[in-house]
Amino acid sequence: xxxxxxxxxxxxxxxxxxxxxxxxxxxxxxxxxxxxxxxxxxxxxxxxxxxxxxxxxxxxxxxxxxxxxxxxxxxxxxxxxxxxxxxxxxxxxxxxxxxxx
Numbered sequence: 674x675x676x677x678x679x680x681x682x683x684x685x686x687x688x689x690x691x692x693x694x695x696x697x698x699x700x701x702x703x704x705x706x707x708x709x710x711x712x713x714x715x716x717x718x719x720x721x722x723x724x725x726x727x728x729x730x731x732x733x734x735x736x737x738x739x740x741x742x743x744x745x746x747x748x749x750x751x752x753x754x755x756x757x758x759x760x761x762x763x764x765x766x767x768x769x770x771x772x773x774x
Contacts, residue, residue, distance in 0.1 A: 696747070697747075698747075700747075700751075701747040701750070704750055704751050707754065708722055708750065708753075708754045711758075711763070716763055717757055717761040717763075721757055721761070722753060722757050725752075725753035725757045725760075726749060726750060726753035728753070728756075729749040729750075729752040729753045729756075730749050733749060
C-alpha cells in the first residue's frame with residue numbers, strides 16, 4: 674500500500690498554496706500560523722481576519738505614493754491580525770501598545 678502525504682487543513686475560505694507558502698522571515702510564518710490557528714480554534718471567523726487584511730491593504734493603497742512605505746504583504750497581515758485580536762477581545766489595546774505594536 675502506497676503512503677500518502679499528510680494534508681494541511683486550513684479554513685475553507687483561506688486560499689493559499691498549502692503545499693508551499695513562502696515567507697521571507699520567521700515572524701511572517703508565525704503571524705500566518707497564529708492568524709490561521711486562532712480562527713481554526715474559533716476565536717474569530719476567518720472572514721473577520723480577511724476584512725481586516727483588506728482594510729489594511731486599502732489604507733496603504735489610499736496613501737499617496739510619495740508617503741507609502743514599500744509594499745510588504747505580511748506587514749499588512751500583521752496589522753490585520755493585531756486589529757482582529759483586539760476586536761475579538763484576545764488582547765487589549767494597552768497590551769498591544771506595551772508590545773510596541
